[in-house]
Amino acid sequence: IRTMGSLRLNDVLTEQTGLVVVPQVNGQGNGIQVQGFNPDYTLILVDGEPLIGRNTGSLELSRVAVGNIKQIEIVKGPSSSLYGSDALAGVINILTERPQGTRASIYSRYGTNQTADLTADAGYANDRLGIYVFGNRYSTNGYDLSPQSFGKTVSPFFNHTVSGKVNYKFRPGTELMVSGRYFQEQQQFDFEVATTPTDKVRTSGQGATQEWNLNPVLTHRFSNRFKLTARFYSTHYNTATNLNLASDNTLYYHDDFQQTFIRPEVNGEYYFNDRNILTVGAGHIDEHVQTSRYGDEAVRKQSTSYGFFQHEWKPWAPFTLIAGGRFDCNTVYGSQFSP
Numbered sequence: 103i104r105t106m107g108s109l110r111l112n113d114v115l116t117e118q119t120g121l122v123v124v125p126q127v128n129g130q131g132n133g134i135q136v137q138g139f140n141p142d143y144t145l146i147l148v149d150g151e152p153l154i155g156r157n158t159g160s161l162e163l164s165r166v167a168v169g170n171i172k173q174i175e176i177v178k179g180p181s182s183s184l185y186g187s188d189a190l191a192g193v194i195n196i197l198t199e200r201p202q203g204t205r206a207s208i209y210s211r212y213g214t215n216q217t218a219d220l221t222a223d224a225g226y227a228n229d230r231l232g233i234y235v236f237g238n239r240y241s242t243n244g245y246d247l248s249p250q251s252f253g254k255t256v257s258p259f260f261n262h263t264v265s266g267k268v269n270y271k272f273r274p275g276t277e278l279m280v281s282g283r284y285f286q287e288q289q290q291f292d293f294e295v296a297t298t299p300t301d302k303v304r305t306s307g308q309g310a311t312q313e314w315n316l317n318p319v320l321t322h323r324f325s326n327r328f329k330l331t332a333r334f335y336s337t338h339y340n341t342a343t344n345l346n347l348a349s350d351n352t353l354y355y356h357d358d359f360q361q362t363f364i365r366p367e368v369n370g371e372y373y374f375n376d377r378n379i380l381t382v383g384a385g386h387i388d389e390h391v392q393t394s395r396y397g398d399e400a401v402r403k404q405s406t407s408y409g410f411f412q413h414e415w416k417p418w419a420p421f422t423l424i425a426g427g428r429f430d431c432n433t434v435y436g437s438q439f440s441p
Contacts, residue, residue, distance in 0.1 A: 103213060109219050110163070110165075110166065110167065111167075112164050113168075114174065119225075122134070131257045133160040134163075137179060139190060139191030143188065143411075145189040145192070146161055147194065148166070148196045149196070149198055151337070153352070154337055155360070165285050165304075167238040168210065169231065170198045174199050175193075176194050177194075182426070183410045183411070184426075187440075198237070198267075201226065201268070205224065206224035206225070209242070209341060217242040217243075219239070220238065221236075230271045231268075231271075232270075233266070234264070235264075235265075238262070240263075241259065242256070243261065244256040254292065257292070258290045260288055274292075279318050280316075281317045281319075287311040288304075289307075290308060291305070291309060292304070293306075295354070303348075306344040308343075310341065311339075312340050314337065316336050316338075317333065320332045323414065326373070327370070331370070332367075334364075335366075336368075339361050340359065340394075341357075345438075358389070360388040361391050362391065363388075366385045367383060367384070367386075377415060377416045381412045382411045383411070384408065386388065386407045389404050405433045406432045406433070407430075409429050411427055412428065427440065428440045
């Protein structure tokens, strides 16, 4: 990531072999295709928790800054029972920095089209307490590949990201980690819209996006072999777009979307030895969606209760066999066991 010098997550993933970043025709984000599957089935995780806010199966990956990314793990194919049907194509897990040592840094970059990136982070850690804070501001004036048309190919925007982690060790083997992230973006739109095959109208407006998440995780090691992890992940994403006619400033187009995702989960890992690892877990998901895209502003809900087990066996170094099963009970789609 450092060698590439990329500023946003979509730029990093574009360069990875086996991943195809597909811009969506509606301009709402980028889809990640893995092994020929639709972008709907590639699960994007940040520190093991899912990003939400998909539009036609795609996520706007440019909302994730890379300044605090420690590493990115990519698993191709449905090789795990831990993640469910969202991961039929594969899993991309983005691991961010943890508190370690005492340090602070600031980076800035400026480029063409008035593109500016400012990043700062700071951390402190001792034997029991660790704190890490990260902030980023990214903006651009956009660019225009067709000057003969009204508006820009990429509209001007600016966004802010603030995130942090606090971990505390109550005693050897017991640790609480609380992490959170807040993202906000403002966009300025100028579009020429065809009302008939021969007539066009000019529109101008703004778009706004907000996202936040909070994730407390409690980990307890009963022994060198057995570890239990309990987590409670909650996140909210909302976006709104308003376009007005340039002629009289009356509302021409409105779109809003908001999604809430809440998931408590408990899982245990037992290390029989270096070659045999058993994982067992259970959890519950509550999702709420409210949008104008369905023709109303009604709140739609669904819930999923699930349990899973997975055994990883490494008989010799270059060979791994993973066997597992997962049971999902969804309020909309019913129950299903997946071996």
